[in-house]
Amino acid sequence: MSGKPTPRRVFLSHTSELRRFPSGRSFVTAAEHAVARAGDAVTDMAYFPARHHKPARVCREAVAAADVYVLIAGFRYGSPVLDRPEVSYTELEHETAELRGIPRLVFLLGDDTEGPAALFEDPHRARQHAFRSRLDGSGVTTATVAAPGELETELLHALTVLPRPERLALAESAEEGTAITVGERRVWTIPARVRGFTGRTKLLADLEVALR
DSSP states (O other): OOSOOOOOEEEEEOOGGGGTOSSSSOHHHHHHHHHHHTTOEEEOGGGSOOOSSOHHHHHHHHHHTOSEEEEEEOSOOOOEETTEEEEEHHHHHHHHHHHHTOOEEEEEEOTTOOOOGGGTOOTTHHHHHHHHHHHHHTTOEEEEESSHHHHHHHHHHHHHHSOOHHHHHHHHHHHHTOOOOTTOOOOSOSOOOOOOOSSOHHHHHHHHHHHO
């Protein structure tokens, strides 16, 4: 295969304060730089104008259109979805990515993260603590970071090692003996076979050593 790889649509999921803090260079700005350096395109709910559809539906459609889902999980739960108030927008986005089988890269802000009170205060603090605990125990957490620079480095590495859709298509066609156009996007909603895991690098490395 020649030429540049097809840019992936990377959905950035985050609460609004992470776009503002830290004031010099925010976590979201750092994540956007990492996506651009990887040769991919950023999308998140900030790029979707208000519509007449129900917010939960718009949120799910935005995530479903992405090739990669990235969650920056801070200490605030964020706004509950208007037509589904039991979950926040970020939790609904993660739920959608999981159900759709979209590759997920999850980054938790560590307890040593520094910043203003607005970075930590939230009336739904208990909900966010429970959400972070589920993420931490789910095996999908890519890394824990405390500063924007760490996030950019870790996200760039994760995107670099994550197989691109055209490579997966070629691998599947080679295995199954079928012709698949490079860069062709699946039009069905059944998740593709999982070919990579995140958050279990050491376990996978130990398994490879044992098998060899």
